[in-house]
Amino acid sequence: MRITKEYLDSLIENGRNMLKPDWNLWNPKKSDEGLGIEFQGLKKSLNDKNMRIKLDLEGLNLISKKTLSECIERRKSTRDFSNKFLSFKELSYLIWETCGVNEHKDGYLHRTIPSAGGKYCLNTYMFINRVEDIQEGLYLYLPDNKELVLIDSKSNLVEKIDKAMFNQMYNSAITFIWTAMPYKMEYRYYIVSHKMIAIEAGHACQNLYLASEAISCGCCAISAYKQRTIDKIVKVDGDNEFVIYMAIVGKEI
Template sequence: MSERIKNNRQAIKPRWLDLYTLESAKRKGLDRPKQFLEVPEDSLKIPLDIEFSNIKQKTLTEVIASRRSLREYRDTFLTFEELSYLLWETCRVDSFRENAVFRTIPTAGATNSMETYVYVNKVEKLKAGIYLYLQDTHQLALIKREKNLEDIVNDSLLKQLRNAQAVFFFTTIPARTEYKYDFCAHKMIAIESGHACQNLSLAAEVIDAGVCAICAYDQEKVDKVLNIDGEEHFTMYCATVGKKK
């Protein structure tokens, strides 16, 4: 076994007893990182639907039974309501309590390291572009539109876009979880994005869509597409979304 594999295996072990022997940033009384990303005041912000009268609900048993990774999609559009529904079920803020924020996914100690970006390719009522999901207000904030964006996104995903109507990018701001859990944070950060992608996969089944979770992508190119720095904020997981054929 190589040293690289050994080191990576160690990185996903919790080592809780070691954590108790040092002072985290929280124990030192340092300021907590901001819970939500801020966008410029003049950014285009689009309120999303919060009622889904046109979406026929399915049971949890049904969506678990039908969920499969789907890589090829029908040539059509998601409705605005469908995209709103996917974001609502995947990672919306559900409630606030004192200094804690609770979402539809588990997160270590309510530290919420994850942010969600969406590449809108074919969604009714929305122009193609990169958007940030504002979890606390259930809105989309436009990050960028540019020429040949579809080709740029496809290249960053190593040619795996495959006619998807949207791509979800789950990113992390590690300092949010490191603040409380220091060197134990990184396993939990990775798990958090997995929780979100599973929510997305199950919600997609409700609208007769499919998801393909993607770990094989060009890290630097994806971070650049999202306008994030790749150091303090970087991509953890991607997922293409499209209607079933």
């Protein structure tokens, strides 16, 4: 395919249109949900033999001694990390603050971040590099079960992921990788859904920044990566599910 200026200009135009959808075109009765089409759950196909680890959620409200104001004031992007390990409790805290499930009520799911219509179209993967008592590897968080499931533990994952994100791992202890499953949002909002998917990813990452600060960790959002490569590493198809955002976390120096 020849990359012309006209083609690049069209990408810019399409991107701007995605960020300013015309809500007058949205008719909820014409969405798949409004038409009564049964939602296909898009559940992950996981091997029952994969190792699963329950989060340690007891006493998470006691883990931070900082106020919310202090966390907001000190929030910054950090790219220098020590070689210290995070505790499993600290990992549990970071996961809970970014994608924990508070309750199921009146047909809606309530998590620690907002999502349009309670659709929650993101999945949270993480490459765990330095967390006490956790095998190094790529994990997926299952919010309903409150557990991590091991997806891949190949020895060369560090190099592969770092290369896919243009060498921006920076000695971090954990790399958060959020994927989007667009149809979860499109099911109700179809033509106006894609802006809200991007916003939801922003909510999750900002919570991670503040939660990291609360436990004296550094965090840095990563939006530049090789899309096809990282999708392949995470084992998603790149269409119905694909990586939309990343972030690195580690102990501050």
